[in-house]
Amino acid sequence: MKLNGKCPTGPIDTQWSRYKNEIKLVNPSNKRKFKLIMVGSGLAGASGAASLAELGYNVEVFCYQDSPRRAHSIAAQGGINAAKNYQNDGDSVYRLFYDTVKGGDFRSRESNVHRLAEVSVNIIDQCVAQGVPFAREYGGTLSNRSFGGAQVSRTFYARGQTGQQLLLGAYQALERQIGAGAVKMHPRTEMLDLIVVDGRARGIVTRDMVTGKIESHLGDAVMLATGGYGNIFYLSTNAKGCNVTAAWRAHRRGAFFANPCYTQIHPTCIPVAGDYQSKLTLMSESLRNDGRIWVPLRAGDTRAPGQIPEAERDYYLERKYPSYGNLAPRDISSRAAKQVCDEGRGVGPGGRGVYLDLAESIARLGEGTIRERYGNLIEMYERITGEDPYKVPMRIYPASHYTMGGLWVDYNLMSNLTGLFVLGEANFSDHGANRLGASALMQGLADGYFVIPYTMGNYLATEKPPKVDLSHPEVKKVEAEVAERTKKLLSMKGKRSPDSFHKEVGKVMWEKCGMARNEAGLKEALQAIPAIREEFGKNLSVLGGEAELNQTLEKAGRVADFLELGELMCRDALVRDESCGGHFREEHQTPDGEAVRNDEKFCHVAAWEWTGEGKEPVRHEEALEFEFVHLATRSYK
Amino acid sequence: MSGNDLHLTLKVWRQAGPNVPGKLVTYDAPGISPHMSFLEMLDVVNERLQEKGEEPIAFDHDCREGICGMCGLVINGVAHGPRRATTTCQLHMRYYKDGDTIVIEPWRAGPFPVIKDLVVDRAPFDRIIAAGGFISVSTGNAPDGNAIPVPKSSAELSMDAAACIGCAACVAACPNASAMLFVSAKVSHLGLLPQGQPERKARVLRMIAQMDAEGFGGCTNIGECEAACPKEIKLENIARLNRDYLAAAVTRRPETGSGGAG
Helix, strand or coil, X not given: CECCCCCCCCCHHXXXXXXXXXXXXXXXXXXXXXXXXXXXXXXHHHHHHHHHHHHCCEEEEECCCCCHHHCHHHHCCCCEECCXXXXXXXXXXXXXXXHHHHHCCCCCCHHHHHHHHHHHHHHHHHHHHHCCCCCECCCCCECCECCCCCCCCCEECCCCCHHHHHHHHHHHHHHHHHHCCCEEEECCEEEEEEEEECCEEXXXXXXXXXXXXXXXXXXXXXXXXXXXXXXXXXXXXXXXXCCCHHHHHHHHCCCCEXXXXXXXXXXXXXXXXXXXXXXXXXXCHHHHHCCEXXXXXXXXXXCCHHHCCHHHEECHHHHHCCCCHHHCCHHHHXXXXXXXXXXXXXXXXXXXXXXXXXXXXXXXXXXXXXXXXXXXXXXXXXXHHCCCCCCCCEEEEEEEXXXXXXXXXXXXXXXXXXXEEECHHHECCCCXXXXXXXXXXXXXXXXXXXXXXXXXXXXXXXXXXXXXXXXXXXXXXHHHHHHHHHHHHHHCCCCECHHHHHHHHHHHHHHHCCCCECHHXXXXXXXXXXXXXXXXXXXXXXXXXXXXXXXXXHHXXXXXXXXXXXXXXXXXXXXXXXXXXXXXXXXXXXXXXXXXXXXXXXXXXXXXECCCCCCCCEEEEEECCCCCCCCCCCCCX | CCCCCEEEEEEEEECCCCCCCCEEEEEEEEEECCCCEHHHHHHHHHHHHHHCCCCCCCCCCCCCCCCCCCCCCEECCEECCCCCCCCHHHCEHHHCCCCCEEEEECCCCCCCCEEECCEECCHHHHXXXXXXXXXXXXXXXXXXXXXXXXXXXXXXXXXXXXXXCCCCHHHHHCCCCECHHHHHHHHXXXXXXXXXXXXXXXXXHHHHHHHHHCCCECCCCXXXXXXXXXXXXXXXXXXXXXXXXXXXXXXXXXXXXXXXXX
């Protein structure tokens, strides 16, 4: 099947405005006749739901946490990009567009990325007006910092808690609509399936996580803003609850899953300390503004960092990428860290770590300035490791952080399934094969505040979805299937916990489909994962009942979906026989270890179609055309 | 297991559901690494319970990096445990000694009923925000970001208050189960910024009315909330809240409808 991204044509800088001029609108008094379903309450979900409710639509929002304010967007630390050019340093919408296309290693859609860069400036305005306490200069104007993959300072921030503050802004806008009765909120409610009637997404089946009640909710459109699948690796910077279930259930109902092998391994996380480890903690990339990354020059050097003289240190990012230095993009920095550790030059227990050293900046700027910029991050590091970064360099190592792949969507953010929209990290569209720092917050809020309010109106005005009610046989059928699956998970009476399976599949994925992949390893993973799935089907143990809060049951359902997704990721990584961005196939690299793309064969989006359990999925392609940024080898040297 | 591992005794509140009696149950917890976080220690205990065919202990948690506000346990009688400015998920076992007994309970406050074991319902906090904890600016209405200059000192003070994670430790720590620290943090966050001025009075009146309707107790300036707060939200926010409330109450005008000439 040829996938049509439905991108506007013509000059790139007028595509979005022309699109907005041409779409159909819904009359204000008709908006209240529509009901829309939003799953997820992070930046994309909360901002989208609030904006649509402000327009007059009835919105129902679902999240698995006890409050929409807890979605994992809250944990984003460093900042949000916007092409404001407040620094007078040469930034522009075009440059943000260009940096994002290049940063994504030419595997994203130009039209989507340009729109993202355009609305980035409106996002900052909106957030300021909501009362987001961004960092300020003494004159009262907004302050900026630099992030990886850019040579301008365009990142807006609120200390090391930018995600928290942006999410609270969106959450407050959402609560305002809840208070006004325009949004009905369903916390502690998990989406377990998608209802498709006559080829259109019409609703979801949920489980009330407190009472266990299985229920259907119908609407005129369904939106998923359910985040990424980085938790497939078990150890990641995601929250423990982050999962792929909503997206995967939609995939099983017909939505294509695009580029599942594009995962982002973040270079600066606190290294693994033991096998009890439940998650990994990110140390914001912004630390690389003032921190220098190094390892000992000599393999097996076990001296304390302070004992190693300058001449015997290798500041490898500064050496290899002089023009970007410590601010090289994430995929490149992560691979470089892996490389020096593979050479036996890693530091700390197990040798999987590199130093992030603030000493020079402390000497230059004083401890006070560094504390003001990164105080909370440094405290967090100290709490976890028991070491003081003002005295000893921090130890960091890459960890799974973000997923660029996701459900396939067109320019309208609609999947191939009519009526199913996908926002934020859950979709695939804007970051190509690698996301630049401070761009996830930008994309989540762009989709929610400034894209979906337009594209949703166009969909409803054009399609006028017919009425469906809860007695429809398809609704009953999906509900029964969900109840059946839940019963099955509870009835296996095996020996192993869902967590033990998650750890097992996570290890396979990290080793075979992590920072570096190769054909042999991927083929091994494709053998190993179905075997784990089979064992899961026989030996799972879920205690407790159905009609109560049951965290093991929740986990079991999510792990079951990860066990299917993992296989698809490896399959996608195997077929994509090139290196691009975060997808590094060891067979395709330059002599000095840089990624080598194959534009002739792989300048396309791979979108996978589910064909049934135990059946091979079908791979569809959407060709990518680069009309405005010319395909080039990505260099940060 | 290594020589540094701890052997602990846990006394954990187990309660099957809302409105049923609960009790403290004792668990033996050997082989706990001092590098584990408190919740990782509970993960290990749960994994062992599961192996024995006993139902794991239910507790709320999500980000495990101290920012989502989902976790919260009363540990030996102290909300979020003994470390200053630390959420339960960021508390590490290196602060305990071999042989310690640790009592673990849920938040205890009338407005937060127990759902199961250590999990409580904190929905009243969302309803307080919905009542007025926002700036009414619909998407698309905003002027340019730099058109509203904000003095750096105001932005910093506002950010100090905005750092609240809504975990409700302040309520759990307060002998009166007062929610004043939480409410004052939001009132200060928005009230300290120029953008928050138009609704400043209406906001404080509405939020306090909702707080009272939820059944939280009154503030008697004990300060337990500040001591327990993992984000170091200061008592001075409560003073600011009281000033704003007083000013709003004495100058209160009836709220007018929004209808205009057609």
